[in-house]
Amino acid sequence: MHKMKGLQVNSSGNWEKVEKELLQPAEHQVRIKVAACGVCHSDVFVKEKLWPNLHLPRIPGHEVAGIIDEVGAKVTKWQKGQHVGVGWAGWHCNECNACQHGDYILCERQTITGIDYDGGYAQYMIAPIEALAAIPDVLSFAEAAPLMCAGVTTFNALRHSKARAGDLVAIQGIGGLGHLAIQFANKMGFKTAAISKGADKKDLATKLGADIYLNTEDKEMNAQLQKLGGAKVILATAPSGKAISSLLNNLGTKGELIIIGAAPDPVEVNAIQLLSGNRSIQGWASGSAIDIEETLKFCALTGIRPMIQEFQLENAEQAYDAMMSNKVRFRSVIVME
Ligand SMILES: NC(=O)c1ccc[n+]([C@@H]2O[C@H](COP(=O)([O-])OP(=O)(O)OC[C@H]3O[C@@H](n4cnc5c(N)ncnc54)[C@H](OP(=O)(O)O)[C@@H]3O)[C@@H](O)[C@H]2O)c1
Numbered sequence: 001m002h003k004m005k006g007l008q009v010n011s012s013g014n015w016e017k018v019e020k021e022l023l024q025p026a027e028h029q030v031r032i033k034v035a036a037c038g039v040c041h042s043d044v045f046v047k048e049k050l051w052p053n054l055h056l057p058r059i060p061g062h063e064v065a066g067i068i069d070e071v072g073a074k075v076t077k078w079q080k081g082q083h084v085g086v087g088w089a090g091w092h093c094n095e096c097n098a099c100q101h102g103d104y105i106l107c108e109r110q111t112i113t114g115i116d117y118d119g120g121y122a123q124y125m126i127a128p129i130e131a132l133a134a135i136p137d138v139l140s141f142a143e144a145a146p147l148m149c150a151g152v153t154t155f156n157a158l159r160h161s162k163a164r165a166g167d168l169v170a171i172q173g174i175g176g177l178g179h180l181a182i183q184f185a186n187k188m189g190f191k192t193a194a195i196s197k198g199a200d201k202k203d204l205a206t207k208l209g210a211d212i213y214l215n216t217e218d219k220e221m222n223a224q225l226q227k228l229g230g231a232k233v234i235l236a237t238a239p240s241g242k243a244i245s246s247l248l249n250n251l252g253t254k255g256e257l258i259i260i261g262a263a264p265d266p267v268e269v270n271a272i273q274l275l276s277g278n279r280s281i282q283g284w285a286s287g288s289a290i291d292i293e294e295t296l297k298f299c300a301l302t303g304i305r306p307m308i309q310e311f312q313l314e315n316a317e318q319a320y321d322a323m324m325s326n327k328v329r330f331r332s333v334i335v336m337e
């Protein structure tokens with residue numbers, strides 16, 4: 001087989017089913033036969049042409065799980081047949097200040113999967129070796145895929161947060177990221193609150209490990225959190241600055257608002273909200289391939305799995321729509337035959 005099928009965003013920003021020549025990996029790259037690819041809300045940056053200097057057409061998808069099917073001439077660590085994943089972080093330079101400190105995800109010259117080069121909404125993709133994470137045998141491809149971005153981002157944000165076992169941690173937005181964050185918070189030993197609009201997701205959130213369910217439509221919601229002393233950490237996954245801003249007063253003393261939702265509108269805060277109680281706001285960007293491997297190991301150890309809905313590649317558009325309309329429970333995953 002010398003061709004592959006995929007779904008790309010064309011130069012007008014429309015979905016387009018394509019058949020492309022299979023490419024050979026360059027010296028420090030591998031080719032992956034994609035088995036599954038999660039649909040992340042950040043794919044909106046490609047579909048809606050929101051990413052700076054984006055070159056279209058582009059095949060999106062940065063929650064990739066599959067099998068190495070060809071290796072470049074200078075690849076020694078990876079072999080054909082290995083099960084690997086690729087997340088947001090592509091190539092990193094190993095030379096800039098961030099890389100020197102091991103913060104590869106903050107590399108100043110990094111490339112991003114599904115944005116700077118074609119991603120996993122396709123039967124095959126080419127990946128730089130810096131992006132590869134080994135997948136443990138206990139995880140299926142469809143289970144592993146969402147962990148490449150939704151998983152590593154929430155796992156990393158929580159494990160680097162100020163929260164310690166027993167602390168109250170609130171997760172805002174129960175979507176692809178949020179439903180994994182609830183599980184991580186629970187397994188890390190935090191008292192876990194789930195914040196969602198409406199009561200629809202209450203039962204599922206509780207099943208995933210939420211001790212408390214908070215409905216943003218309930219007028220008493222803020223009072224409920226404040227009665228508990230406020231949260232040590234609020235992990236905000238909603239792509240809405242307005243929704244994120246509304247939570248600030250629910251932080252406890254020295255509480256930390258960690259923003260991972262890429263909201264297009266501003267997050268608003270006044271000085272008193274921060275200086276009363278020494279509260280802080282922090283952003284968090286995904287994670288490196290090493291972070292992904294640690295996320296996968298934690299999931300293998302604790303039994304954490306994403307809740308997914310599978311779609312065939314030919315229905316990838318529906319997979320994206322189900323995510324955008326907040327209908328999927330909780331991650332759309334495109335699976336190849
Ligand atoms: N920092 C990073 O490295 C990183 C990594 C991956 C994704 N992201 C960003 O994180 C965000 C979430 O991604 P995702 O894949 O989890 O998205 P998702 O699956 O669409 O889930 C987002 C959830 O946020 C809530 N929500 C959506 N629109 C909202 C609005 N207008 N106001 C309030 N709440 C709203 C909904 O939860 P409820 O129904 O429960 O309210 C929804 O399920 C996106 O902005 C994405 O670009 C960032």
Ligand SMILES: [Zn+2]
Nearest residue numbers: 040042149150
């Ligand atoms: Zn993502």
